[in-house]
Amino acid sequence: MRAYRRNARENLWLALDTLRTHKFRSFLTILGVLIGTMTVILVASLIQGLDQQVTEVAQGFGTRTLWIFKIKPGFNFRLTREERMRKPLTYEDAMAIKEQCPDIEAVGVELFNWGPSFMEVKYRGQEMVDANLDGATPDALRLTNAELADGRLLTDVDNLHRRNVAVLGAEVVQRLFANEDPIGKTILVNGENFEVVGTLAKRKEFLSDTGNDRIIYIPYLTYKRMYPYSKDNWIDALAAPGKMDQAIDEVTGLLRHRRHVKPWEPDNFGISTADTLIQQFRQIIGTVALVMIVISSIGLLVGGIGVMNIMLVSVTERTREIGVRKAVGARRSDITWQFLLEAMTLTGLGGLLGILLGWSISILVRSLFPTMPSAVPLWSVAAGFTVAVSVGLFFGLWPAVKASRLDPIVALRYE
Numbered sequence: 001m002r003a004y005r006r007n008a009r010e011n012l013w014l015a016l017d018t019l020r021t022h023k024f025r026s027f028l029t030i031l032g033v034l035i036g037t038m039t040v041i042l043v044a045s046l047i048q049g050l051d052q053q054v055t056e057v058a059q060g061f062g063t064r065t066l067w068i069f070k071i072k073p074g075f076n077f078r079l080t081r082e083e084r085m086r087k088p089l090t091y092e093d094a095m096a097i098k099e100q101c102p103d104i105e106a107v108g109v110e111l112f113n114w115g116p117s118f119m120e121v122k123y124r125g126q127e128m129v130d131a132n133l134d135g136a137t138p139d140a141l142r143l144t145n146a147e148l149a150d151g152r153l154l155t156d157v158d159n160l161h162r163r164n165v166a167v168l169g170a171e172v173v174q175r176l177f178a179n180e181d182p183i184g185k186t187i188l189v190n191g192e193n194f195e196v197v198g199t200l201a202k203r204k205e206f207l208s209d210t211g212n213d214r215i216i217y218i219p220y221l222t223y224k225r226m227y228p229y230s231k232d233n234w235i236d237a238l239a240a241p242g243k244m245d246q247a248i249d250e251v252t253g254l255l256r257h258r259r260h261v262k263p264w265e266p267d268n269f270g271i272s273t274a275d276t277l278i279q280q281f282r283q284i285i286g287t288v289a290l291v292m293i294v295i296s297s298i299g300l301l302v303g304g305i306g307v308m309n310i311m312l313v314s315v316t317e318r319t320r321e322i323g324v325r326k327a328v329g330a331r332r333s334d335i336t337w338q339f340l341l342e343a344m345t346l347t348g349l350g351g352l353l354g355i356l357l358g359w360s361i362s363i364l365v366r367s368l369f370p371t372m373p374s375a376v377p378l379w380s381v382a383a384g385f386t387v388a389v390s391v392g393l394f395f396g397l398w399p400a401v402k403a404s405r406l407d408p409i410v411a412l413r414y415e
Contacts, residue, residue: 029310030350032303033391037351037384039296041358044380047285049366052375054281063274064244065143066104066251068097068235072270073277086268088231091220093258097235101250103243108140108236111223121216122188123176131172132215133189135223135230141167143236149173151183151198158197159219167198171213192226194218244273300387303350304395311343311399318403335404343396344389351388355381 067073070086091109098107112134121128138154146153149170158165166187173182182196194216202213223230239247248271255261255269272280325335359381362374 029306030303030346030353032299032301032306033347033350033388034303034354034357036296036299036303037354037388038358038361039292039299040384040387041355041376041380042361042374043289043292043296044383045358045362045374045376046365047289048377048380049374050285051278051282055278064239064241065273066235066237066239066244066247067272068237068251068255068269070232070269073272082268087259089233089235089255089269090231091233093255094233094235096254096258097237097251100254101237101247103240103247103250104237105240106139106143106238108143109137109220110140110234110236111135111220111227111230112232112234113227113230119216120188120190121172121176123185126176126178128172128175128214130214133223134215134217135220135227136217137220140220140236141217143238147201147203149199149201150181151196153198154217154219159221162222162225163219164192164194164222165197165219166194167200167217168196169200169213169215170202172216173199174213189216189218190226248273300391303347304391307343307346307392308395308399310346311339311396312402314342315339315399315403332404336400339400339403340393340396343400344392347392347395348385348389351385354388355384358384 068089070088071079071083091111094107094109097104112132119129119131119133121131136154137159138156141153146167151167153167154165157163166189168176168182168187176182176187177185182199185196186193187196188194200213200215237247237251251271252267256267259268261268359376362376366374
């Protein structure tokens with residue numbers, strides 16, 4: 001065992017000496033491995049960061065909350081014509097869920113204009129044109145874990161009497177009331193005066209620092225009075241502890257009945273939870289990761305072919321050295337391991353440089369773009385280095401075997 005360790009150490013030093021002697025050639029050889037490993041680290045760091053952020057955002061809106069809309073809430077990048085033409089959910093649907101679903105503890109409703117909308121909000125000399133106006137029942141804010149920063153939230157009395165009161169998101173407060181307390185002040189929303197009764201704390205959102213901070217909540221019935229033709233209702237329903245599956249089944253059955261969906265037809269509405277949103281995102285990002293892994297594998301393959309070519313050249317250049325080693329008693333296994341260790345050292349060094357470069361770029365991305373999360377998982381570092389060394393082992397095998405099979409007499413005569 002001691003002799004084996006000594007031989008391995010000597011072969012490693014020989015490999016490092018060869019790399020030191022041919023620095024530029026070695027760098028060009030490991031360039032493909034470096035790029036492939038760097039890509040693995042970068043992709044893993046972005047996926048890890050995005051996954052953490054999506055999980056935090058989704059769970060921040062409530063782990064027991066059901067989000068119910070006419071289309072399935074989540075990452076819907078392309079809608080079918082049938083989805084776009086669906087009949088909206090109604091306030092009465094929400095009240096039916098509250099009354100007829102035993103495993104639902106509370107229900108909130110939000111009313112808004114579907115599609116792009118521009119809301120003009122003014123306070124003295126300050127103005128916003130990109131605020132989002134929502135009509136909400138009091139329970140809607142509670143069920144989405146809206147955190148109160150100052151003042152109060154909307155009440156049933158506000159809603160019943162259609163009061164012109166508003167609760168502002170953090171960015172609205174920052175842009176309209178930079179140096180004063182907004183509570184009790186009057187803002188102008190699309191020509192109507194609203195008294196500010198509360199403000200919300202900053203809320204984190206996917207790939208954004210502002211989150212829902214450009215939101216202005218007014219009572220549901222006030223919004224209905226202002227925009228009588230708005231029909232898109234978003235329903236939040238709180239499932240009883242440990243009853244999430246039962247709650248989903250109850251809501252699904254009730255809405256299918258109310259929306260006259262035949263038994264063989266699919267749902268014409270969507271229900272999501274924090275868990276389903278996270279799973280949906282992971283399916284999407286898994287496909288992206290697969291594509292990136294294929295791309296990085298091409299870099300590793302190119303690097304491996306380069307290593308094999310350079311090792312074959314090295315065997316030719318060092319034919320006389322191999323003959324001398326064999327003449328003084330070196331075994332075929334010694335020669336094989338000498339060249340294998342050299343190839344593995346070459347690609348292992350490329351892997352380490354790729355890991356360091358990928359890690360540095362990940363930190364730089366996080367510094368320059370705070371909304372773009374990145375976190376390098378340790379498993380990606382271990383996997384990147386292991387794959388890099390394995391590339392050297394696989395592509396260095398043929399040159400190593402070729403070197404070990406050289407006839408020592410022929411090798412000594414080689415010029």
